[in-house]
Amino acid sequence: xxxxxxxxxxxxxxxxxxxxxxxxxxxxxxxxxxxxxxxxxxxxxxxxxxxxxxxxxxxxxxxxxxxxxxxxxxxxxxxxxxxxxxxxxxxxxxxxxxxxxxxxxxxxxxxxxxxxxxxxxxxxxxxxxxxxxxxxxxxxxxxxxxxxxxxxxxxxxxxxxxxxxxxxxxxxxxxxxxxxxxxxxxxxxxxxxxxxxxxxxxxxxxxxxxxxxxxxxxxxxxxxxxxxxxxxxxxxxxxxxxxxxxxxxxxxxxxxxxxxxxxxxxxxxxxxxxxxxxxxxxxxxxxxxxxxxxxxxxxxxxxxxxxxxxxxxxxxxxxxxxxxxxxxxxxxxxxxxxxxxxxxxxxxxxxxxxxxxxxxxxxxxxxxxxxxxxxxxxxxxxxxxxxxxxxxxxxxxxxxxxxxxxxxxxxxxxxxxxxxxxxxxxxxxxxxxxxxxxxxxxxxxxxxxxxxxxxxxxxxxxx
Numbered sequence: 001x002x003x004x005x006x007x008x009x010x011x012x013x014x015x016x017x018x019x020x021x022x023x024x025x026x027x028x029x030x031x032x033x034x035x036x037x038x039x040x041x042x043x044x045x046x047x048x049x050x051x052x053x054x055x056x057x058x059x060x061x062x063x064x065x066x067x068x069x070x071x072x073x074x075x076x077x078x079x080x081x082x083x084x085x086x087x088x089x090x091x092x093x094x095x096x097x098x099x100x101x102x103x104x105x106x107x108x109x110x111x112x113x114x115x116x117x118x119x120x121x122x123x124x125x126x127x128x129x130x131x132x133x134x135x136x137x138x139x140x141x142x143x144x145x146x147x148x149x150x151x152x153x154x155x156x157x158x159x160x161x162x163x164x165x166x167x168x169x170x171x172x173x174x175x176x177x178x179x180x181x182x183x184x185x186x187x188x189x190x191x192x193x194x195x196x197x198x199x200x201x202x203x204x205x206x207x208x209x210x211x212x213x214x215x216x217x218x219x220x221x222x223x224x225x226x227x228x229x230x231x232x233x234x235x236x237x238x239x240x241x242x243x244x245x246x247x248x249x250x251x252x253x254x255x256x257x258x259x260x261x262x263x264x265x266x267x268x269x270x271x272x273x274x275x276x277x278x279x280x281x282x283x284x285x286x287x288x289x290x291x292x293x294x295x296x297x298x299x300x301x302x303x304x305x306x307x308x309x310x311x312x313x314x315x316x317x318x319x320x321x322x323x324x325x326x327x328x329x330x331x332x333x334x335x336x337x338x339x340x341x342x343x344x345x346x347x348x349x350x351x352x353x354x355x356x357x358x359x360x361x362x363x364x365x366x367x368x369x370x371x372x373x374x375x376x377x378x379x380x381x382x383x384x385x386x387x388x389x390x391x392x393x394x395x396x397x398x399x400x401x402x403x404x405x406x407x408x409x410x411x412x413x414x415x416x417x418x419x420x421x422x423x424x425x426x427x428x429x430x431x432x433x434x435x436x437x438x439x440x441x442x443x444x445x446x447x448x449x450x451x452x453x454x455x456x457x458x459x460x461x462x463x
Contacts, residue, residue, distance in 0.1 A: 001115075001116060001117070001119070001150050001154070002147075003112040003113065003115050003116060003143065003146040003147065003150055004112070004143050004146075005108075005112070005130070005131055005132060005133040005139050005142075005143065006092045006093075006130035006131060006132050007132075008094075008132050008133075010092040010130070010132065011092075012091065012092065013092050013093070013094050013132065014053075014061045014063070014064050014091050014092065014093050014094070015062075015063045015064070015093075015094060015096040016063075016064045016065075016066060016093040016094060016095050016096060016131075017063055017064070017065050017066070017096050017097065018066045018068050018081065018084075018095065018097070018099055018100060019046040019065060019066070019067060019068060019100065020046055020067075020068040020069060020070065020071075020100035020101060021046050021047075021068075021069060021070040021071075021073075022070070022071070022100065023100055024045075024046040028040070035054060038054055039052065039054070039065070044065060044067075045067065046065075046067040046068060046069065047067045047069050047073065048067055048068065048069035048073050048074070048077055048080045048083050048084075048439075049067060049080075049083035049084060049086075049087060049439070050065075050066070050067035050084070050087070051064065051065060051066050051067070051084050051087040051088050052064070052065040053065075053088075053089070061091070063096075064088060064093060066081065066084035066088070067080075067084065068080050068081070068084075068099070068100055068101070068102075071101065074101065074102065077438075077439065078110070078375045078438070078439065078440070078441075079106070079107065079109075079110030079113070079114075079375065079438075079439040079440035079441075080102070080107070080110075080439065081099070081102075081107040081108075081110055081111055082107070082110035082111055082113065082114040082127075082439040082440035083439040085110075085111045085114040085115075085127045085129050085131070086114050086126075086127045086129075086439070088127070088129040089128075089129065090128035090129060091129060091130070092130045092131075092132065093129055093130065093131050093132070094131070094132040095131075095132075095134050103373060103374070103375070104134055104136075104137060105137055105138075105142060105374075106373075106374055106375050108131065108133065108134055108137055108142055109142050109145055109146060109440075110375075110439060110440040111127075111129075111131045111440075112131075112142065112143065112146040113146055113149060113150075113440035113441070114126055114127040114129075114439065114440050115127050115128075115130075116146075116149075116150055116153060116440075116442065117442065118153065118154065118157040118442075118444060118445075120154075120157075120158065120162075126442070141271060144266070144267055144270035144271050145267050145451060145454065147266055147267075147270065148263040148264060148265075148266035148267035148270070148447070148450065149263055149446075149447045149450070149451070151175075151259075151262060151263045151266050152256075152259045152260050152262065152263030152445065152446070152447040152450065153259075153444065153445045153446060153447065154445075155168070155171060155255070155258070155259035155262065155263075155445070156252070156253050156255070156256050156259045156432055156433070156444070156445025156446070157444045157445040158252070159252050160234055160235035160251075160252045160285070163234055163252065163255065164206075164209075164210040164234045164235075164285060165203065165206070165210055165211065165212060165213050165232065165234050165283035165284055165285060166209060166210060166211075166213075167234070168215070168232050168234060168255060168258060168281065168283045169185050169213060169215055169283060171262065172215045172217055172262060172279070172281065173185075175217070175262060175265065175266060175269075176217050176219070178269075179219055179269040179270070180219070181217050181218060181219035181269065181277075182217065182218050182219075183215065183216070183217045183218075184216045185213050185214065185215050185216070186213060186214045186216075187211055187212070187213040188200075188208075188211040188212065188213070191212060191213070191214065195302050196214055196282075196302055196322045196323075196326070197299065197300060197301065197302065197322070198299050198301050198302070198307070198318040198319060198321055198322045199212050199213075199214055199282045199284060199318075199319045199322045199323070200212055201293045201297075201299055201318070202233075202239075202284050202286055202293065202315045202318050202319050203283075203284030203285060203286070203287075203319075204291050204292075204293070205239070205286075205287040205288060205289040205290075205291045205292040205293070206284070206285040206287040206289075207287070210234075210285050210287075212282070212283065212284040212285075212319075213282075213283050213284075214280065214281070214282050214283070214322075214323060214326070215232070215279070215280070215281040215282075215283055216278070216279075216280055217265070217277075217278070217279040217281075218276075218277065218278050218279075219265070219268075219269050219276075219277045220269075220273075220274070220275050220276045220277050221276065222274060222276065223273070223274035223275045223276055223461075223463070224275060224276065224332075224333040224334070224461040224462070224463070225275075225276040225278065225330065225332035225333050225334075226268075226275050226276065226277055226278070226332060226333065226334050226335075226336075226457070226461060227278040227279075227280065227327040227330070227332040227334070227335045227336070228261040228264060228265065228277070228278070228279045228280070228335075228336055228337075228338070229257075229261070229279075229280045229281075229320060229323050229324055229327055229335065229336070229337040229338070230255075230257040230258035230259070230260060230261035230262065230279070230280075230281045230337070230338050230339070231254070231255065231256075231257035231258060231281075231282070231316045231319065231320055231337075231338070231339035231340065231341065232255045232257070232258035232281040232282055232283035232284065232319075233251075233254040233255055233284055233285070233286055233315065233316055233319065233340075234252075234254070234255045234283060234284070234285050235251050235252060235254065235285050235286070235287075236248075236251040236254040236286045236313070236315065236316075237251070237286055237287060237288050238286065238312065238313035239286050239287075239288060239292050239293065239312030239313060239315060240288065240292050240293075240294055240295060240312050241295060241311050241312045241313045242288065243313060250433060253340060253432050253433050253445060254286075254316070254340050255283070255340075256338075256339075256340040256430060256431070256432025256433070256445065257316075257337070257338040257339035257340055257341075257428075257430065257432070258281045258283065259432065259445065259447075260338045260428075260430060260432065260447050260448065260449065260450050261279055261281070261336075261338050261450075262279065262281075263447050263450050264447075264450040264453060264454060265277060265279050267450070267451075267454050268454070268457075273457065273463065274463055275457070275461065275463070276332075278327065278330075278332065280323045280326065280327050281323070282319035282320060282322065282323045284315075284319055286312070286313075286315045292312065293309060293312060294309065294312070295309055295310060295311060295312060296308070296309065296310075297309045298395065298396045299318065301318075301321050301322060301325065301419070302321070302322040302325040302326060303321070303322075303325040303418075303419055305321075305397040305398055305418060305419070306396040306397045306398070307321070307396055307397065307398045307399070307400050308393045308395055308396040308398070308399050308400065309400050309401075310393070310399055310400060310401040310402070310403065311400065311401035313401075314400045314401035314412075315400075316339050316340070316341050317339075317341065317400060317412050317415050317416055318400060320337055320339060320416055320419075321415070321416065321418075321419040322419075324337060324416060324419040324420045325419045325420075327420075327423075328419070328420055328421070328422065328423050331422075331423070332423070333424065333461055334363070334424050334425075334426070334460055334461060335420055335423045335424065335425050335426075336425070336426045336427070336428070336453065337416060337420075337425075337426075337427045337428065338427075338428045338430055338449065338450075339427075339428070339429060339430070340429075340430055340431060340432045341409070341412050341429045342408045342409045342412050342429055343408070344405075344407070344408030344409040344410075344412075345381075345408075345409040345429040345430075345431070346431055348381075348409060349379050351431045351433065351434065351435055352377060353377050353378065353379045354371075354376070354377065354378045354379070354428055354429075354430050354431075354448040354449035354452070355378070355379050355380075355381045355409060355428070355429050355430075356378055356379070356380060356381065356426055356427060356428045356429070356449065357380075357381050357382070357383050357410075357413040357417075357426065357427045357429075358380070358383075358425070358426035358427070359383055360424050360425075360426070362459070362460070363424070363426055363456075363460055364380060365459075366456035366459035366460050367426075367452055367453065367456045367460075368380070369456070369459075370452045370453075370454075370455035370456035370459075371449075371452035371455075371456075373455060374451045374452060374455050376448070376449065376450070376451040376452040376455075377452075378428075378449055378452055381409060381410060381413070381429075382410065383410075383413060383414060383417060384407070384410050384414075387407055387410055387411055387414060388414055390402045390404075390406075390407070390411050390414075391411050391414055391415050398415060398418065400415065409429050412429065413427050413429065428448070428449045430448040430449055431448060432445060432446065432447075432448060433445060433446060434446040
């Protein structure tokens with residue numbers, strides 16, 4: 001799906017006046033009597049999502065009004081301008097005055113994202129109201145960010161019947177071809193030959209055409225090296241620790257980490273950032289067969305650390321561990337993993353926030369500042385060293401699923417950190433799903449943390 005701004009040369013451009021609660025009465029008083037009376041008679045209020053088309057004497061739209069709400073209402077919502085975009089009829093709109101508040105680039109992006117709909121299997125449409133890129137903004141940049149987000153959403157929304165490990169590989173190869181990147185893939189038994197034992201173990205029970213694999217994409221020949229690692233569990237049954245049906249229903253989204261790093265990679269490459277980018281995706285299906293790995297198994301990882309499997313439904317950290325160890329062998333300037341990893345993270349912060357773990361002060365400062373600026377909220381969680389003993393079972397170096405259920409997201413992050421040892425490293429435990437429709441974010445797959453990272457990269461990598 002292409003999300004773009006309208007051409008400034010479009011016919012029949014409708015001026016768009018955005019009004020917030022604080023300035024609405026003053027604006028009304030400054031209008032001609034006829035316009036003021038029409039607005040009052042319509043009952044229009046400048047609340048978020050309210051719109052009004054004011055006709056001219058011939059009945060054609062003379063101006064469109066869009067509510068921008070109060071400061072308090074905006075603090076409880078994201079993309080208030082996008083809420084208006086979904087209510088306006090098909091047409092081309094142009095802002096007539098500066099926004100009353102907020103970041104113009106973020107609101108323009110929200111308008112584009114309001115046009116997104118997942119339409120692979122049924123006819124669905126997003127907003128048909130088109131916006132002319134406001135003056136002073138970099139339209140190609142905003143469109144590139146929207147394209148990255150749309151890619152992430154499309155990948156997550158696609159069911160596992162059409163988004164197995166082989167399909168995720170196809171998506172990565174197509175992206176590499178678009179941008180002149182290289183993409184190599186290690187598949188099936190070759191994973192054992194090339195020392196990716198835990199990726200192979202988790203995925204070996206799947207059908208042969210859905211064999212496990214490690215996708216390795218590289219782009220850029222100069223600048224600081226950045227490695228993104230995304231969990232690509234294309235469907236998670238839970239393995240022999242089988243999930244109940246109500247927990248399995250959304251497991252097509254368990255490759256949301258892979259989808260998000262591919263979306264971020266799309267933005268980076270489209271904007272031609274001066275970075276040596278590497279994307280690693282362990283792509284597997286955690287299936288059930290006679291060859292499934294078992295509770296109680298002890299696995300030896302690429303790094304040589306042994307792992308006791310206490311729950312086959314804690315498979316994401318296993319495949320990420322081999323990928324992180326592989327990525328760390330090149331010592332990039334920054335390594336970031338993204339994964340739909342734990343239910344504990346959802347219990348802690350809900351579906352909107354992206355919890356992340358990092359002990360690098362400059363990374364934290366850059367991401368926190370960027371997240372607030374671009375309306376992509378994050379929440380820092382602790383690498384709490386006293387909990388290290390919870391992931392040390394004694395019979396092996398590490399435990400993939402400590403008993404007791406305490407601090408599940410933290411212990412998972414500590415597990416991953418063992419495989420990124422010595423690296424400048426951050427881990428995002430994202431949800432990747434919007435449970436109910438919101439402005440610019442329809443129900444379904446959604447990117448989390450990618451836009452914050454993109455905005456923070458100049459500071460993270462000293463570009």
